[in-house]
Amino acid sequence: MPWLPIPADSDFSIHNLPYGVFSTAQRTQPRVGVAIGDQIIDMAVAAQLGTFDTCLTKAQRSVFSQPYLNDFIRLGRTIWQQVRRVLQTELSDPASRLKANAQHALVAQADATMHMPVQIGDYTDFYSSIDHASNVGKMFRDPANALLPNWRHLPVGYHGRASSVVVSGTSIRRPQGQRLPKGVDQPVFGPSQRLDFELETAFIVGKDTALGTSVTPGDFDEHAFGMVLFNDWSARDIQQWEYVPLGPFLGKSFASSVSPWVVTIEALAPFRVAGYVQEPEPLPYLHDPNPLPNFDINLTVELTDPADVTTVISRSNQRFLYWSQAQQLAHHTINGCNLRVGDLMASGTISGPDRSSWGSLLELSWGGAEPLTLADGSKRTFLEDGDTVTFRGWAGEGDHRVGFGEVTGTVL
Amino acid sequence: MPWLPIPADSDFSIHNLPYGVFSTAQRTQPRVGVAIGDQIIDMAVAAQLGTFDTCLTKAQRSVFSQPYLNDFIRLGRTIWQQVRRVLQTELSDPASRLKANAQHALVAQADATMHMPVQIGDYTDFYSSIDHASNVGKMFRDPANALLPNWRHLPVGYHGRASSVVVSGTSIRRPQGQRLPKGVDQPVFGPSQRLDFELETAFIVGKDTALGTSVTPGDFDEHAFGMVLFNDWSARDIQQWEYVPLGPFLGKSFASSVSPWVVTIEALAPFRVAGYVQEPEPLPYLHDPNPLPNFDINLTVELTDPADVTTVISRSNQRFLYWSQAQQLAHHTINGCNLRVGDLMASGTISGPDRSSWGSLLELSWGGAEPLTLADGSKRTFLEDGDTVTFRGWAGEGDHRVGFGEVTGTVL
Numbered sequence: 005m006p007w008l009p010i011p012a013d014s015d016f017s018i019h020n021l022p023y024g025v026f027s028t029a030q031r032t033q034p035r036v037g038v039a040i041g042d043q044i045i046d047m048a049v050a051a052q053l054g055t056f057d058t059c060l061t062k063a064q065r066s067v068f069s070q071p072y073l074n075d076f077i078r079l080g081r082t083i084w085q086q087v088r089r090v091l092q093t094e095l096s097d098p099a100s101r102l103k104a105n106a107q108h109a110l111v112a113q114a115d116a117t118m119h120m121p122v123q124i125g126d127y128t129d130f131y132s133s134i135d136h137a138s139n140v141g142k143m144f145r146d147p148a149n150a151l152l153p154n155w156r157h158l159p160v161g162y163h164g165r166a167s168s169v170v171v172s173g174t175s176i177r178r179p180q181g182q183r184l185p186k187g188v189d190q191p192v193f194g195p196s197q198r199l200d201f202e203l204e205t206a207f208i209v210g211k212d213t214a215l216g217t218s219v220t221p222g223d224f225d226e227h228a229f230g231m232v233l234f235n236d237w238s239a240r241d242i243q244q245w246e247y248v249p250l251g252p253f254l255g256k257s258f259a260s261s262v263s264p265w266v267v268t269i270e271a272l273a274p275f276r277v278a279g280y281v282q283e284p285e286p287l288p289y290l291h292d293p294n295p296l297p298n299f300d301i302n303l304t305v306e307l308t309d310p311a312d313v314t315t316v317i318s319r320s321n322q323r324f325l326y327w328s329q330a331q332q333l334a335h336h337t338i339n340g341c342n343l344r345v346g347d348l349m350a351s352g353t354i355s356g357p358d359r360s361s362w363g364s365l366l367e368l369s370w371g372g373a374e375p376l377t378l379a380d381g382s383k384r385t386f387l388e389d390g391d392t393v394t395f396r397g398w399a400g401e402g403d404h405r406v407g408f409g410e411v412t413g414t415v416l
Numbered sequence: 417m418p419w420l421p422i423p424a425d426s427d428f429s430i431h432n433l434p435y436g437v438f439s440t441a442q443r444t445q446p447r448v449g450v451a452i453g454d455q456i457i458d459m460a461v462a463a464q465l466g467t468f469d470t471c472l473t474k475a476q477r478s479v480f481s482q483p484y485l486n487d488f489i490r491l492g493r494t495i496w497q498q499v500r501r502v503l504q505t506e507l508s509d510p511a512s513r514l515k516a517n518a519q520h521a522l523v524a525q526a527d528a529t530m531h532m533p534v535q536i537g538d539y540t541d542f543y544s545s546i547d548h549a550s551n552v553g554k555m556f557r558d559p560a561n562a563l564l565p566n567w568r569h570l571p572v573g574y575h576g577r578a579s580s581v582v583v584s585g586t587s588i589r590r591p592q593g594q595r596l597p598k599g600v601d602q603p604v605f606g607p608s609q610r611l612d613f614e615l616e617t618a619f620i621v622g623k624d625t626a627l628g629t630s631v632t633p634g635d636f637d638e639h640a641f642g643m644v645l646f647n648d649w650s651a652r653d654i655q656q657w658e659y660v661p662l663g664p665f666l667g668k669s670f671a672s673s674v675s676p677w678v679v680t681i682e683a684l685a686p687f688r689v690a691g692y693v694q695e696p697e698p699l700p701y702l703h704d705p706n707p708l709p710n711f712d713i714n715l716t717v718e719l720t721d722p723a724d725v726t727t728v729i730s731r732s733n734q735r736f737l738y739w740s741q742a743q744q745l746a747h748h749t750i751n752g753c754n755l756r757v758g759d760l761m762a763s764g765t766i767s768g769p770d771r772s773s774w775g776s777l778l779e780l781s782w783g784g785a786e787p788l789t790l791a792d793g794s795k796r797t798f799l800e801d802g803d804t805v806t807f808r809g810w811a812g813e814g815d816h817r818v819g820f821g822e823v824t825g826t827v828l
Contacts, residue, residue: 126579131662152660157603158594162662163575163669167538167754168627177628179751182570182699191569193699215580215671216589242751248564250543250574251663254751257575259627287594287605339591339654339666342579 006095007103008110010041015398015407017041018095019274021088022265022408023073023230026116034071034119037111038091039265039409044111045091045102053101053109055094059086072123073266074346077210077229084210084229088270118264120171121232122208125344127169127260128336129204129236129352130161132327134280136355139367156284159327159335161352164236165257169348172263172411176237178389179258183241196239196255198372199387199415203305203363203395204234205322206350207329208266215342221292224330225269227343233263233303233395233411234350240366240386262348263395263411271406275300275399280326289338290331297328301408303354303397305363310390313380317368320354320361322397391415418507419515420522422453427677427810427819429453430507431686433500434677434820435485435642438528446483446531451677451821452507454525457514461521465513467506471498484535485678486758489622489641496622496641500682530676532583533644534620537756539581539672540748541616541648541764542573544739546692548767551779568696571739571747573764576648577669581760584675584823588649590801591670595653608651608667610784611799611827615717615775615807616646617734618762619741620678627754633704636742637681639755645675645715645807645823646762652778652798674760675807675823683818687712687811692738701750702743709740713820715766715809717775722802725792729780732766732773734809803827 006018016022016039026037026044037044047068050056056065060083067075077084094102102109131137134151137160141150154160178199182191210229213219219227236256243255276296285291301322308314327335332349353363362368365386368376375383387393392414398407418430428434428451438449438456449456459480462468468477472495479487489496506514514521543549546563549572553562566572590611594603622641625631631639648668655667688708697703713734720726739747744761765775774780777798780788784797799805804826810819 126577129662153596153601154594154603154657154660158658160658160662161665163577163665165538165575165753166578167756167759168752170627177752181751182566184565189565190696191566191699193701215582218592239751245566246570246572247661247663248566249659249663250541250572251659251661253573253575254747254753257748257753258751284602287603289605335666336669339593339651339670340589341577341666341669344579347579 007098008041008043008095010403013402013405014041015405015409017403017405018092019404020267020271020406021091022267024121024264024266025071025073025119027119028111028115036068036070036073036076039113040095042113044113044116046109046111049109050102053105055101056087056090059083059090071119073121074123078345081210081226084268085270118171121264121266122346124166124169125347127164127166127348127350128161129164129350130159130327130332131352132159132325132332133352133354134326135324135357136353136363136367139355139362143371159332161332161336162251164260168257169260169262172261174261174413175416176259176413177416179239179242179254181239181242181254182245184245191245196242198240200238200240200365201305201393202236202238202353203303203318203320204236204351204353205231205301205397206234206262206348207231209343209345209347209349212345213337213343216340218337218340219333221290221330221334224333227333228269228329230266230268231272232266233397233408235261235393235395235411235413236350237261261411261413263408265409267406267408272299272399275406277323279323279328290334292328292330294330297330298323298325299399301397301399303395306394307378307384308392308394309378309380309382311380313378315379317376318361318363320356320363322354324354324356325351387415389415419510420453420455420507422815425814425817426453427817427821429815429817430504431816432679432683432818433503434679436533436676436678437483437485437531439531440523440527448480448482448485448488450503451525456523456525456528457503458521458523462514465517465521467513468499468502471495471502483531485533486535490757493622493638496680497682530583533676533678534758536578536581537759539576539578539760539762540573541576541762542571542739542744543764544571544737544744545764545766546738547736547769548765548775548779551767551774555783571744573744573748574663576672580669581672581674584673584825586673586825587828588671588825589828591651591654591666593651593654593666594657596657603657608654610652612650612652612777613717613805614648614650614765615715615730615732616648616763616765617643617713617809618646618674618760619643621755621757621759621761624757625749625755628752630749630752631745633702633742633746636745639745640681640741642678642680643684644678645809645820647673647805647807647823647825648762649673673823673825675820677821679818679820684711684811687818689735691735691740702746704740704742706742709742710735710737711811713809713811715807718806719790719796720804720806721790721792721794723792725790727791729788730773730775732768732775734766736766736768737763799827801827
């Protein structure tokens with residue numbers, strides 16, 4: 005039991021301890037923090053207090069004063085585990101150094117500004133939800149053969165734009181671009197008419213690997229530091245006109261949003277679950293020795309309209325991924341592609357089998373043909389100016405809950 | 417006339433002055449250099465001598481001691497121009513400080529190790545050669561409708577992998593992966609059987625832009641610092657199986673090679689030429705006010721086989737680009753995507769109208785159906801282990817030649 009009061013059903017129980025980067029009005033320098041209840045442990049201050057002297061050298065302790073998590077992550081899995089244990093001990097021990105210095109070491113989340121948690125090297129987006137891929141295939145291709153021939157053989161993915169990944173709370177400007185309206189053969193130019201969200205999670209690479217080497221699925225826990233919620237905002241009309249033959253480009257690169265808190269893989273480990281049965285059996289390099297390759301993470305999408313009425317429009321779960329993140333990692337590196345600490349690997353839209361669990365407006369409104377009705381009676385096919393989209397994600401419950409908080413953004 | 421002897425037809429005349437990052441056995445710290453003839457001006461030493469005191473503050477002069485060009489580039493176009501003028505003056509004046517201290521300030525290129533010139537934020541690959549896109553369309557789609565409907569309306573592009581961009585001279589490991597052999601419906605796993613090069617150039621972004629803003633084609637010279645030769649190594653069999661519907665991924669991300677010398681846009685300006693007539697006329701945001709949007713840069717591809725015999729297998733030219741680099745830049749940012757100094761924007765394979773000018777083995781061997789004969793009589797459809805591919809590029813001639821040197825890599 006922590007000595008700190010933890011609000012009921014807090015995402016940030018003592019079993020979570022996610023990492024983020026924050027600043028305050030009093031101290032504007034972005035630095036590393038760990039969320040607990042409605043507070044943030046200022047890790048730079050905690051380090052100055054000597055909290056981590058047993059596991060970190062003086063040079064290593066400076067990682068908590070950095071404006072990104074990358075240097076901390078680079079210390080490796082053993083250190084991640086040691087720091088976690090120290091924090092859990094300090095938060096449980098009523099005689100701890102942290103408690104004695106809580107006034108300096110703890111900051112109310114309400115008083116903090118959150119920043120991008122990591123400096124992203126490369127960002128990759130997968131397409132690993134079979135229900136999502138099937139929905140898209142039914143809509144745009146052949147309902148009888150919704151999945152393309154390669155889909156069950158490999159986790160399809162593509163490179164995304166790292167520069168435009170922004171932290172939760174950043175407003176999203178509706179992108180302009182070319183689109184081809186139905187029935188004409190010349191594109192027109194203007195703001196996207198089919199702006200959408202994509203409900204995703206993403207893992208953050210925890211270890212550099214050398215060009216020419218590969219990572220096996222069994223090594224996932226060593227190579228993945230943690231996970232974030234991820235909104236891969238998409239302009240469907242721009243994307244549809246531009247994407248042949250080289251894939252999505254401007255329909256995606258105007259913005260993607262991440263949650264400020266990175267939940268560690270270790271905190272999520274108790275929530276491992278089986279995924280879908282993979283048929284046909286993947287090639288050996290994709291064999292995941294872990295019988296529980298997925299995570300039971302509840303995911304919701306809320307749409308708050310300009311009248312400030314909020315509707316939960318989707319309830320999904322990360323367990324619906326067909327390709328596990330360990331398989332994504334193995335596939336990404338099987339050609340020798342090198343990874344860098346901070347690389348972001350997004351899941352692709354996570355839809356479940358039922359309509360209530362679909363992860364994009366494209367699916368929820370079936371390509372715009374079947375508008376959604378919001379709580380105040382207004383209708384939506386795609387996003388309108390002033391709409392706010394908020395994802396939440398959590399595993400477990402009560403004082404064992406391990407949550408992500410939220411990732412939110414408002415369309416300008 | 418420079419006081420330094422410049423070898424005849426050197427790529428590195430006084431009209432070029434390209435930037436790179438180098439180190440030597442005596443001083444292993446990578447730092448900024450400028451190529452002149454067969455020498456390198458050690459810009460860190462030149463700065464210490466006071467060479468740039470007239471145009472750079474003390475803090476600014478430290479950019480030349482950095483291991484990447486990014487900090488120098490970030491100083492902006494006016495500084496690029498001033499430093500260029502100072503160097504041309506110093507190299508022409510027989511009483512210059514640089515000449516008096518040549519023993520310290522100049523390093524023989526033969527004694528230097530070249531490094532990655534820039535830290536790349538994001539790397540984008542376009543597909544802007546009409547002859548290349550037509551060849552690929554004829555081979556894989558419809559000879560009568562080789563270009564897809566969007567191709568003449570926008571410069572098609574996709575995001576590439578930045579982590580695996582390597583400097584010239586780095587060996588290339590043949591990637592493993594899935595491919596679908598002809599006539600079967602299950603993929604097999606193993607080394608790529610269709611390893612190829614792609615003859616490209618790339619420009620390097622010279623100015624940060626904010627998310628939500630766009631750059632017009634007319635602003636190209638302010639936003640582009642310089643250009644490199646670029647080999648976008650491609651595993652055609654891996655790419656063909658994986659690329660639907662989200663584009664190239666592992667078929668590209670195992671490696672791409674850049675030349676170590678970045679030739680500035682200013683040095684290339686005298687070689688501007690008209691491009692193809694664009695029909696239909698592009699949308700207004702793609703209108704390039706410059707009547708000479710392309711560059712007359714000769715490009716050659718040499719293949720050196722394991723018997724050490726070299727054959728020039730292609731002679732192309734950057735003037736064959738249909739979409740100009742200024743248009744690429746405008747298109748990339750029209751949706752509000754932000755740019756960072758050091759971003760790499762590659763042209764896509766540059767093929768000309770004649771077979772002798774095609775920029776990939778895929779085209780030169782027409783999908784493997786028509787093997788090439790090398791100078792020693794051996795045949796090639798795709799690259800074999802031990803093959804070395806070298807691109808060269810240059811504009812102008814004699815003591816006005818502005819060249820890139822080479823980008824080279826050997827297949828392991």
